[in-house]
Amino acid sequence: LSLYVPQGNNLGAASYDPEVRKVCVMEDTKDTHAWDLAVLLMEQTQADVIVVSSKAPDSLVDKIEAYCGEYPICKLFIQSFNSFTLGNAYNAISSTRLPDRSIPITSDPASSPSGFEEDESASQVQQDRGYVQEKGAGLGKMRLALVKLGCWVNVNAPAAVCATGGLLSYLIKQPYASEGGRFELAGMESLSLEQHMLINQDALTSLAIFDVDAHANTFMERPKQALSIFGINNSCVTPIGRKLLHTWHLRPLTHLKAIKERHDAVGLFSSTEYQHAGQQLIRSMKKIGNISGWCNNIRRGKAKVTDWKGMIESLLAAREIRETVHGLAASASATLRINEKLEGAVGPELQDFMSQVIGTVDWDASKNEKRLCVRIGVDEELDECRQRLAELEPLLNLVATKISPHVPQDFCKTLNVVYFPQLGHLVAIEPGGRGIQQAPDGWVYKFESEENWYYKTPEMDNLDEHFGDLHSMIIEREINIMQDLTEEMKLVEPLMMAAVDGIAELDCLLALASTAKKYHLVRPHMTDEPILEIREGRHIIFELNMDSYIANDTMLAGGDHEDFRSMMIVTGANGSGKSAYGKQVALITYMAQIGGFVPAKSAKIGIVDKIFTRLQTRESASRVGSAFMIDLSQVSHALRGATDRSLIILDEFGKGTTPADGAGLLAGVIECLMDGPCPRTIVLTHFHELFAQHFLPDTLPILFCHMKTLFIQGDEDITYLYKLSPTIATTSNAAECALLHGVPPDVVARGREVTELMSKFELAKLLDRELTEDEKAELEDAEYLARQFLEWDIDADTQDVMDILKDMVGEAEQRTELRAAERKRSASVQPNDRHEPVPRIEEMEEDEIDSD
Template identity: 30%
Template sequence: MRDMNADIAGAGRPTPMMEQYIEIKAANPDCLLFYRMGDFYEMFFEDAEMASRALGIALTKRGKHLGADIPMAGVPIHAADDYLQKLISLGFRVAVCEQLEDPAEAKKRGSKSVVRRDVVRLVTPGTLTEETLLDTRRSNFLAALARVGAGEGAAFALAWIDISTGAFRVAETAFEALSGDIARIDPRELVVPDQLFSDDSLRTLLRGLGPAVTPVPRATFDGATAADRIARYFGVATLDGFGGFSRAELSAASGALAYVERTQIGSRPALDPPRREAASEVMAIDHSTRANLELVRTTSGERRGSLVAAIDRTVTGAGARLLCERLASPLTVPEAIDRRLDAVAWFVDNPDARRGTREVLSSSPDLARALSRLALDRGGPRDLGQIGAALGGAVALAEGLGAADPTSGNLPSEIAAAVGALAALPPELGLRLATALADELPPHRRDGGFVRPGFSLELDEARALRDESRQVIARLQADYAEETGVRTLKIRHNAVLGWFIEVGQAHGEKLMAADAGTRRFIHRQTMAGAFRFTTTELADLETRIASAADRALQIELSVFADLVERVVAASASLKAAAEALAVLDVSAALAEIAEAERFTRPKVDRSLAFSITAGRHPVVEQALRAEAGDPFVANDCVLGPGPGESRGRLTIVTGPNMGGKSTFLRQNALIAVMAQMGAFVPAEHAEIGVVDRLFSRVGAADDLARGRSTFMVEMVETAAILNQATERSLVVLDEIGRGTATYDGLSIAWGTIEHLHEINGCRTLFATHYHELTGLADKLARVHNATVKVKEWKGDVVFLHEIVPGAADRSYGIQVAKLAGLPEAVIRRARGVLSRLEAADRQNPRAALVDDLPLFQSRPAAPSAEPAPPDPALGLLDTIDPDDLTPKAALEALYRLKAARAEGAKRE
């Protein structure tokens, strides 16, 4: 029922209820206000109009304000989560305003008194905890960005929190790396100080990255009080026990915590202490590279078709989230990578243990998120049930893995640590939950019925009175009939007297006379032909029956509170167990796909090696098999230093469109990512020296929101690569320069290759249709050519998808156009034009081009300890003043310049 405790407003002063609404709304102007009225959340004024459009619900009206109708829209309480989910996905923030007292209590203060209400929580994209609002297989991070200082000396840091699991991490970053780090974290919401958000360059950078950006007052990130705020939240005197943090990191962490406290309004999420992540321990992957490689979602935003979808065999939500985090943040420390690979290898070598582990995990609930809801007082009986089930699964896993290796001496360190965390769980907690909770649990504690019969004698009695009151009354009636000898004695009920004992007139008179001394049967009413009595016992029973339902619920709520207190007290060990379950799930899942897809263990070290034998693209291979049953053509790739070389190779890949160049480029980048995340890889053999930065410029896309054309985007991304790649980086470039005029594009591609070879020195795959570039293999020592094999048959092209050494002399574009269905007239005309262009091009073959064009003779020089000798002609030129020369003197000066240039050429 809706709360109608206030009169509809007239044209003048609003009713007390509307005054209350306006006051609460004024305190939360940036949120839709869900105003609790009985069984509905109501919205008024502009909130109602926006919600009506967004949710497709009816827009009505309620009274008037300042002479105008007040728009109103509402959603029922029982369906509120569904509406919240839609609003949050559309970018809204919602303030939930609850009734803080029973309407009956408000009426005691007067007929026009308003039920006390206040906002109990702000619902934002980054602070969700409800199971129905969260994606089970995706983390829900709230991130905060802080900047300390200004100008070139400014320091940036990010802090990110998932209140649904308690994860809390911080890391320093730089402006250039900011978009990549935000893409790696993939937060649902990003909190920034308002003065930082007003920075045009930062606002432009953040546009289009994905998370909802929420500006907050600058004081939220106050660096002077940051350490105190964090210490106060975790109840410690100093942060020394958490590790060392920079000033920017403290500011970001404080900002994130302040926002959590503001949105949770008195509730305290069970967060882990902040953990610092060093940038040097994680492979740097910028935003565009993540998008190009489709690591966790495709360019269209879907999970299906991405790398994570292809390799995810996890059976728990926590495992799926951990897999995504590992994929988004590949490691750069070989020892840490090997620990992960050891765990995968153990499950590969022990298939029975793997199957048993996955079977137990498949029925294991989401321990971390259930714990978080309970800590925030938003949990229900099912969350307690999930904790209990997870504890049972943890015990079974610890026993099963211990049986697989009784001594634990041969267990890899990751698995051994996980088993240790599971074994450390308090056994009495699981036993208590199993004993207290019923088999079938309701979603809400207010529903009752979640405590197992037999757990509480008092509760069983209350339930018996509530559910079996007629049987209880019948037993009491039989006792009284036997005691008095009146077989016609009845216990009846009406609205005036309640429960009473009724006997005939003759028996009533005898009963009153017989009971005169003890007054056991108390006379209440004399009727025509009948007497009505009560007893102290019946009156007490009547009171207990009337309140049995309330008392039973109160007892259950007391049991619930006790169980929650016990669970929260054990939160540290429960969180460790949740992490252990996720680690076991990921390790077993990666072993599962390794066996199913013939993946092998890579060797990852600190060298500059990059040697892939029979490598495959994991996504394309599965798609080919699913669609047509076609096999994937595996290819080798060697980019490490050759004999006598100290830097990586640059391989120029040529060949026709649709021949497999882009697939080849991407698969090698994905193999590097998989290897360093700690997974087996789709190859017969893989040896990879740690990649510190991964760059991929593949495909074409514009950025109209920032006013960038396709070619501009291509150049911006290429510039980032040339400015940031190191000799430990892996660079994948596809069709650089194709977005502009032919000679402009060829020149840019040529200069890019020379810079990568001479300056960056990184391991590089460079796919191109500019066949002229293959001539650089004769001039640059570490440049190699590779091409895609094709066969021509009766004018058509057959793609073999094999990458072999050598250079292509044709792109077969017309053949591909024919396959695409271009009209035959267009194909004939294209063939004729191509023949004429090729005939003209034979006048200046590729081999001569390298030497003939002065532009390409001026490639960047390799760093040298000895400066180049000065050119005599340039020195002579500095002594000549053209304004003082006669025609004869000018001619003589020209001869002297030519002689000086010839002398300089001999020196070179």
């Protein structure tokens, strides 16, 4: 197992199983400060060796060493940081040999494609056949290798790539590595976490789980949260709650019991009956501060008064929260896991520690002294020193009175005995007319201020000997007492961290409950059966941007189900809501498994282990491959990793190549999914060839649907109904959509003509097309203007060139206007025998079956 942390708590991981010779890669994600995800990976993989960078955080190394101490078979290997750099990682990954089932395209007519062994690469086959690619041609060997690897794993996740590179660098040095420094693998795949859904970065971006907008102020470092699922759910009031909610959105649950426990809590907190208790909890949670940071400062001896006070105030607020949650659970007769968690953390032991700190620290004195002061009555020795210090002032006045008669009158105006914590007792005088040389015998000059001079005398030495440095003794004793409290704090620190975790979880549950109440969400019925039955589902983000949103149903089931089919193919006009429908299904499933309620009338959702999407192509100059290659890699991940419990959303896959090739690829993908695990799949496409030309076998159990639209006969406008209907649409109505979005009518008319001729295979007529009367007139006017310009004998000395050019253009425009007016008069005098059709509304598709 290889773990790589580039910065903060970002984590990338890769594991290798020598029995199957496969590398599993986990994309970049955020871990907690306690490295819970790293521990989960170690427990899940049960690796014999854990490889980390030499610059790995000490806290992560400590966790790994603790794990290795519990499981002696596991060893920690710290590898040079250079093996984890991005450049070296790319080199290591690109030199890895993977199974290649592709057939190279060559120009040799005599070569006949035949099957190759799975571990033989296309480049090796070409070399064996005598075709050597020129160095640096095309993408280059490394980029081409990364494009091919992108079909196995996401090579655009930096931390994951670095972790994989470090792992491969370690494996190459082992005895079982192949010769020549190249490591052979049977495959690479995504690393799925137990009890967590696998959803990659492309899916998170396409579904708008996290999204940020550029801030109006260019110099603002923190991005502004845009309209996204996390932004909608994030009403947490504590920093620890916001961090945990972010983690919940990164890793949805797949454990049915844990999901139901979250749903139980969200249902309780969102009910009107317990609204007051929820508001009380929010007020208490606002008092929670950075307990973890304060404990860290106290443990290192760098704590201030504010650290101790902030910690105690937060713990008192935690006690309030525990009591409120306990009363809420008792009144609702409900068993809440968060209640059990808080009761276990904020128990008698932690309350005893709070009482001990409150009874020990004098907060008012500490504020005045700007250090931790101990209350009176806590320690007898400390109280005795304080009493002696308090009685010292009358004694000092008495000593000053005894010294004064023995001091010459002209040496000083006033005389006092003072005490300095670091210097002891000193005589302070306001100097008279004589200098330092005339001081009494035995007086030693120490220092002076603007008003006084200070001396050490035998009487002062006597005071120091009998009373000592009382102030330092008091401070030292208080430090010892606070050190004892620090040791007590270390004993209860795990309980405090457990309380922090419980409060963070409670904050997240209250945030999800607030979202459910605000947006009228309902609790989904969760089941282990791979089913997806949604009644009147909505897209929560799109719904916020419009006055009304048309809800739609979904009925799918993975595997071989008696009542429902596993795949739905949706067609329809451009802009009719197909993409929104596909995203809404994925979002409803996703929101249910993070523990929230869903935007629907009702929903029965079977646990989804993986969500794969082909919704949005994220192109970048740094991203290897074209847009179509990126689409292929996304679909390849789905084909390799899908199970009967997965959910796949494919939106217009194949549009990046020729229509025939795109439709053929899509048909192949559909058949592969239907013949394989049969995951719950929604295909959104404009490839009507799939059923019009029978690209798909009629025996496949696929549900064909389309988004309904309305068309008024005699009118060019199209009306979207955004309603799903269980029938096939035979056209995408691109021309009507083009007119609706402002494309010139002549362009649309030409497009319709070309489409009609191509559909009739009358391609020759496209070449025999004649110009219209308007086009001929326009061409004649242009020719007239050009001839006028060519016949002009320019004399720049006597003629104003710009004026003549303007006259030419003006004459040509007048000629055009006259010709247009003449054509208009000719058309107006012709009899009009045409009868205008009576507008009537009809469905664009024939023989349509009502979905109701």
